[in-house]
Amino acid sequence: MINSSILLSITTFAYLFCAVFYLAGVVFRHNPLLRVGSLVGLGTLGIQTAGIVLRWVESYQIGYGHAPLSNLYESLVFAAWAIMLIYLVLEHRSKHRVLGIFPALFAFLAMAYASFSTQVDSRIQPLVPALKSNWLIAHVIACFLGYAGFAVATGISILYLVRKSRAANPHPRGILAALPEPRQLDELNYQMVLFGFLWLSIGIITGSVWANSAWGTYWSWDPKETWSLITWLVYAALLHARSMQGWRGRRVAWLSLLGFGCVLFTYFGVNFLLSGLHSYATK
Amino acid sequence: MPGMGPAFFRGNPGPDDPPNRREDGALLFLRLVKATYKRLRMDGFFSRSDRAERALPGREAATREPFKEESLMQQKNSAWRTFYEALASVKLSVFLFLLLAVCSILGTLLPQGLSVEELQHRYKPSVVWWMETLSLHDLYHSGWFQILLVLLCVNLLVCSIQRFPKTLKLLQTRDDPVDPAKLLKFGSSFEITTRLPWREAQARLEGIIPGELAPLRLAPGKNGFAAVAEKGRWSPLMVYGVHFSVLLILSGALIGSFFGFKGMMNIPEGQLSDEVLLYQRRQSLLLPFQVRCDDFDVSLYDTGAPKEYRSDLVILDEGKEALRQTIRVNDPLTYRGVTFYQASYGLILKSADVELTDKETGKTYTLSLPYREMVRIPGTQDQIEAIQFQQNFSRFGPAVGIVLLREGQTEPMGSWILVKMPEFHGNRVQNYQVKITKTEEGYYTGLQVKQDPGVWIVYAGFILLLAGIGITFYTRHRKLWIWADAGGPESSPVRIVVAGRTNKNAVTFEEEFKHLCGRLQLELATGSGDEGTKR
Numbered sequence: 001m002i003n004s005s006i007l008l009s010i011t012t013f014a015y016l017f018c019a020v021f022y023l024a025g026v027v028f029r030h031n032p033l034l035r036v037g038s039l040v041g042l043g044t045l046g047i048q049t050a051g052i053v054l055r056w057v058e059s060y061q062i063g064y065g066h067a068p069l070s071n072l073y074e075s076l077v078f079a080a081w082a083i084m085l086i087y088l089v090l091e092h093r094s095k096h097r098v099l100g101i102f103p104a105l106f107a108f109l110a111m112a113y114a115s116f117s118t119q120v121d122s123r124i125q126p127l128v129p130a131l132k133s134n135w136l137i138a139h140v141i142a143c144f145l146g147y148a149g150f151a152v153a154t155g156i157s158i159l160y161l162v163r164k165s166r167a168a169n170p171h172p173r174g175i176l177a178a179l180p181e182p183r184q185l186d187e188l189n190y191q192m193v194l195f196g197f198l199w200l201s202i203g204i205i206t207g208s209v210w211a212n213s214a215w216g217t218y219w220s221w222d223p224k225e226t227w228s229l230i231t232w233l234v235y236a237a238l239l240h241a242r243s244m245q246g247w248r249g250r251r252v253a254w255l256s257l258l259g260f261g262c263v264l265f266t267y268f269g270v271n272f273l274l275s276g277l278h279s280y281a282t283k
Numbered sequence: 284m285p286g287m288g289p290a291f292f293r294g295n296p297g298p299d300d301p302p303n304r305r306e307d308g309a310l311l312f313l314r315l316v317k318a319t320y321k322r323l324r325m326d327g328f329f330s331r332s333d334r335a336e337r338a339l340p341g342r343e344a345a346t347r348e349p350f351k352e353e354s355l356m357q358q359k360n361s362a363w364r365t366f367y368e369a370l371a372s373v374k375l376s377v378f379l380f381l382l383l384a385v386c387s388i389l390g391t392l393l394p395q396g397l398s399v400e401e402l403q404h405r406y407k408p409s410v411v412w413w414m415e416t417l418s419l420h421d422l423y424h425s426g427w428f429q430i431l432l433v434l435l436c437v438n439l440l441v442c443s444i445q446r447f448p449k450t451l452k453l454l455q456t457r458d459d460p461v462d463p464a465k466l467l468k469f470g471s472s473f474e475i476t477t478r479l480p481w482r483e484a485q486a487r488l489e490g491i492i493p494g495e496l497a498p499l500r501l502a503p504g505k506n507g508f509a510a511v512a513e514k515g516r517w518s519p520l521m522v523y524g525v526h527f528s529v530l531l532i533l534s535g536a537l538i539g540s541f542f543g544f545k546g547m548m549n550i551p552e553g554q555l556s557d558e559v560l561l562y563q564r565r566q567s568l569l570l571p572f573q574v575r576c577d578d579f580d581v582s583l584y585d586t587g588a589p590k591e592y593r594s595d596l597v598i599l600d601e602g603k604e605a606l607r608q609t610i611r612v613n614d615p616l617t618y619r620g621v622t623f624y625q626a627s628y629g630l631i632l633k634s635a636d637v638e639l640t641d642k643e644t645g646k647t648y649t650l651s652l653p654y655r656e657m658v659r660i661p662g663t664q665d666q667i668e669a670i671q672f673q674q675n676f677s678r679f680g681p682a683v684g685i686v687l688l689r690e691g692q693t694e695p696m697g698s699w700i701l702v703k704m705p706e707f708h709g710n711r712v713q714n715y716q717v718k719i720t721k722t723e724e725g726y727y728t729g730l731q732v733k734q735d736p737g738v739w740i741v742y743a744g745f746i747l748l749l750a751g752i753g754i755t756f757y758t759r760h761r762k763l764w765i766w767a768d769a770g771g772p773e774s775s776p777v778r779i780v781v782a783g784r785t786n787k788n789a790v791t792f793e794e795e796f797k798h799l800c801g802r803l804q805l806e807l808a809t810g811s812g813d814e815g816t817k818r
Contacts (some may be wrong), residue, residue, distance in 0.1 A: 126584045129591055129612040187790045198752045205745045214613045216545065216733040217622045218741060219536070221423045223391045230384045237380035240373050262384075274391055 004058055005122065007051030008077060012111040014044035015080065019104035025183070026098050026229035029178045034097035038088070041104060045084045052081060055124065064126045069140040072271070073122045076114035079267075080107040082148035086195070090152060094188060096180050102155025107209040143203030143228075147263050149196025150235070153189050154260040157253040160185040164250055186249055189256055190242060197235050204228050223274035227266040314393065329574075370441045378436045386431065390422040426728065436533060439526050447523055447791040461509035463766045466782035470789075471796040476776040477807045481507075481769040484777045487806050488767065495799045496763055500526050507769040507777075513762035519786050526750035528744045535740030543735040544568060548623075550576040551631045551727040555599060558731045570621065570732075571703075573599040579628055579726040592625050610730075620734050627729030632672035635683050636721040637700075639667070642714050649720075664690035667712075670697070672724075683719055687712045760786040761795075781805070 018040040025034030055068040068074045087103035112118050127136075163179045179185070207225070212218040219225065238255040241247040369375060394405075397420050402411050418425030466472055477484050485508070492499050492512050499510040546559040546568065555575035559568045577595040584590045591611060593781040598618045608616045615624040632654045638659065639648045652658055652669040659666050671684025679701050686697030700710045705718045761783065768778040781803065785792040 037419070102353045126586065126588060126590065129589055132591075132611075133613040183789075184790050187788055191788065194752075194756050198749075198756050201752055202749055205749060209742070209745070212738065214624065215626065216615065216622055216731050216735075218738065220396065224425075226387050226391050230387050233384040233387070237377045237384070240380065241377050243373055244377065270391075272679065 002054075004051045004055035007047055008111070008125060009115065011044055011048040011051060011077075011080070012108065012115050014040060014047065015084070015104055015108035018044055019101065019108050022097070022100040022104050024097075026101060026178050029175070030099075034100070037100055037104065038091060038097055040250060041088060041100065043085055045081065048077070048081050048084075050116055052077060058267075062124055064124060065116060066127050066131075067137050068124075069137060070127055070131055071113050071121070071125060073120045075140065075144065076110045076120070079144050079147060080110040080114075082144045083107045083110070083151050086145070086148050086192075087152050087155075090188070090192065094184075096188075097260060098180070099152075099156060099159065099177050099188070102158060102270070103152050106151045106155070108134055119185045130214065133210060133214060134170065134204055135213070139203060139206040139210055142199050142206055146196045147267065148201050149192050149199055150231075150256075150263050152262050153192035153196060153256050156185055156189045156192060157256040160189060160252065160253045165252075170204030172283055182249065186252065189238075193235055193259070197232070197239065200228065200232055200235070204232060223270045224266065227262065227270050231262040231266050234262050305496075324521055337480055369440065370438055371445045373442070375438050375770070376435075376442065379431065379438060383431055383435065386422065386428060389419070393419050393422070395421060395423070432533065436530055443526050447704050448520050450523070454519065461511070461764050461766045463768075463780040466764050466766060466780050469764075469782035469784060471784070471793060472780065473783040473796070473800045474778070474780050475803055475807055476778050478776050479807060481777055484779070484807060485767065488765065488779065488803075491799070491802055491806060492679060492763065492765065495795070495802070496761060499765065506719050507767040508765075509767075509816075511762065512764040512765070513760065515758040515760045517759045518758040520684075521751045521755040521758075524747055527757070528747035530746060531744030532741050533786070535737040535742075535744060537737070538740060539735040539737030543733065543737065544735040545731070545735075547626070548574065548730040549727045550574060550730065551633075552576055552725045555597075572601075572605065572619065574623065574730070575599060579728040581628065592628060594625055594730070596623065596730075620736070622733055624730035624731040624733075625728070629727055629729065630674055630724050631727045632669060632683060633723040633725045634721050635669050635723070637667075637685070638718040638720055640716040640718075642716060652685075666695075667715075668695070671699075672722075673699075676701065681722065683722065685712050685717060687715065689713060734759060759788055759792075761792060764798075779803070 018037055021033055021037035021040055025031065025037055052068055055074070059066055059068065083103050084107045087100060091100060093098060114122065119240055159179055160182060163176055163182050163185060180188075204225075207228075208218040211220070234255065238252055238259060241255060242252055304430055307650045324547060355766045362735075367732070393414070397405070399411075399415065402414060402420055406414065414420050417427070422428055467474060479487070489499055492510075497512045497514045499512050501508050501510045523580070544559070546561040548556060548559050550556050553576070555573045557570040557573045559570060561568055575597040577597060578593075579595075580591075580593045582593075593609055593611050595609050596616055597604055598608075598616075603767055606616070606618055610623060610625050611615045613623045615622050617623075620688070634651055634653045636651050639650065640646070641648075648662075650658060650660065652667065654669055654672070657666045657668045668686050669683050670686055673682050673684075676682030680703035681702050682699045684697060685700050686695040688695040696713055698709070698712055700712070700717045700719055701707050702719045702722055703792055704710070705720075710717050762785070763783045766780045770777045781799070782798075783792065783796050
């Protein structure tokens with residue numbers, strides 16, 4: 001009998017294979033390997049989609065009946081899904097398969113953490129009263145599309161910094177030669193950051209409207225809120241810094257990494273280290 | 284959910300949070316800030332000159348005149364100018380974004396919303412002094428944090444005011460003067476000559492460009508034409524929409540804090556109230572109508588986790604029932620601009636049955652005391668009242684606060700009576716030994732009450748913000764300039780110069796431009812001796 005947990009376990013390992021294929025494709029500079037990586041990624045995304053839908057159905061069978069976006073486990077699964085979805089669309093458009101190393105790796109890590117960590121409870125749980133709202137789906141989807149956009153941008157920024165590490169050599173050999181031009185990486189980074197910024201803004205705003213309709217305050221400086229604002233400010237700084245000379249390129253790449261650090265703290269750090277409105281997310 | 288009792292979603296750092304970790308975090312954080320500052324200073328981030336800004340289309344750096352120190356007047360002017368330019372710089376925006384981020388981080392590391400007593404309990408006096416002076420315990424509402432926000436608004440406003448006319452002018456120019464020599468200096472430009480007849484060349488050109496970008500706007504010349512084709516003209520303007528939306532959101536918040544209120548109301552089942560305890564000023568406010576709670580109910584899942592909190596509320600306006608509605612978490616009630624949210628609940632005493640033994644006479648009385656109602660002890664002039672209830676009094680279980688007003692007394696005197704320990708010798712009020720035989724408890728519902736006239740301005744800002752960022756992401760401004768010379772009847776060929784520019788995604792645009800050049804070359808350069816040069 002196929003159930004969601006089997007499908008999501010398959011997904012975890014398949015993303016590992018996907019990341020290995022991408023990495024091997026870059027290391028050996030062998031395009032067919034990269035193509036296999038893309039295909040594995042696409043197939044896995046399909047399996048994962050089926051797994052998420054099945055989990056949704058199962059929650060109705062149990063009698064709880066809610067979208068699979070309600071706790072840490074489900075959000076990690078959705079994060080992996082969103083990263084791969086956004087990456088594959090980017091790959092389709094930019095035709096740069098080497099960018100897949102980090103998104104596939106991030107997707108695998110998210111799934112592995114969700115599946116193997118003892119901190120993460122993978123059971124389907126009922127919704128607490130505070131989460132019973134149609135805003136839940138919009139808010140969580142928007143936030144995680146934003147986070148996923150930033151994750152893909154981070155991967156691109158790392159590649160940019162690697163590519164630029166031998167700046168003196170305009171025609172690099174070896175692995176570096178497989179990477180796109182720094183200019184292209186910088187632009188792709190900018191596009192992904194702007195995409196993430198758009199969705200993070202939607203996420204913050206839906207959360208804000210939801211809070212206002214549930215509790216009567218659209219902003220209460222709760223740690224999660226504050227950290228999402230910090231993330232937003234760092235990426236806003238990045239978007240503006242690009243118009244200052246000398247900032248495009250390496251410094252923007254570093255800001256992108258800093259921004260993703262804030263994303264990770266907003267996601268995990270706030271849950272485990274600070275208390276607040278989003279405490280149900282730790283379970 | 285540990286620590287998430289009746290007040291099930293209002294989260295302040297609990298008293299159990301170890302303060303040391305936070306202090307260490309703050310220290311580490313300060314060190315980080317210092318290191319970053321040093322690094323940025325080394326990089327010349329704080330230096331005055333702002334030549335760094337790129338000259339992008341629609342965002343040209345202001346031209347600066349060199350300093351002249353001829354008269355005091357001019358000096359004053361130039362000082363003002365320097366100040367204005369500092370306010371209008373993108374560098375200041377980036378700096379403010381990062382500074383606001385850093386300060387916000389500080390606010391999440393230090394516990395917020397503590398009273399002075401709690402601060403003194405937790406920290407050394409010197410630390411408390413710093414925290415109070417800088418309002419670090421209420422950082423987001425402190426004056427200096429709000430000054431930073433105002434500074435950001437000013438920066439945003441000045442930036443927009445300085446750049447908006449230029450952007451507008453750039454977009455309004457419908458008939459750009461097209462000079463082939465200038466066009467060839469563009470980053471993306473292309474020149475081609477063809478021996479095709481002029482009419483044929485023109486027709487092909489007019490067939491290709493609209494397919495690649497947009498229809499041509501022709502300006503016929505003496506011998507040939509100049510033309511412009513562009514798409515996404517509104518894209519560069521969206522930035523101003525986003526900036527304006529931020530101002531809207533912040534002004535909406537300001538209006539809400541001036542003309543609105545936010546508070547709590549605890550109403551026992553079956554009772555009514557019109558008094559709201561305000562959060563900020565520690566005073567209360569009387570509503571122009573009354574709220575009655577008919578019923579409060581908590582339902583649980585099989586697992587014991589809460590499923591739903593529900594209050595049946597009735598609004599009484601001038602004594603008449605105006606509205607009857609059930610509210611839940613996520614499902615509030617609004618009446619005359621005031622909204623009531625299900626925020627918390629608690630247990631309250633409805634009545635207590637007591638057994639009183641008069642120590643002086645030895646007589647025993649059995650009474651039922653409704654909560655907060657004076658009851659006369661039969662056969663005496665003494666009056667007794669249950670005025671307080673605690674579910675767990677100093678870990679001794681439930682306790683009822685009972686006061687007694689004896690004959691001839693002007694002030695009642697009372698004490699806490701422990702329910703679970705009927706033989707406790709302290710269960711005594713004046714001359715009576717009190718034993719509580721039964722308590723009847725009920726719920727009170729905790730309502731958050733607010734009125735915020737600024738919320739619609741904030742929402743309008745939200746919509747504008749999303750529309751602005753969305754359109755900025757999905758559109759871009761691309762523009763092509765075409766200059767064509769029909770050449771002579773026999774001697775000279777048709778000469779065409781094409782140049783292009785975009786406001787973002789330059790790499791993608793270059794690809795597109797290359798593609799366009801390829802097509803032009805293929806379709807125009809038929810016959811020998813023709814050549815195209817791409818720069």
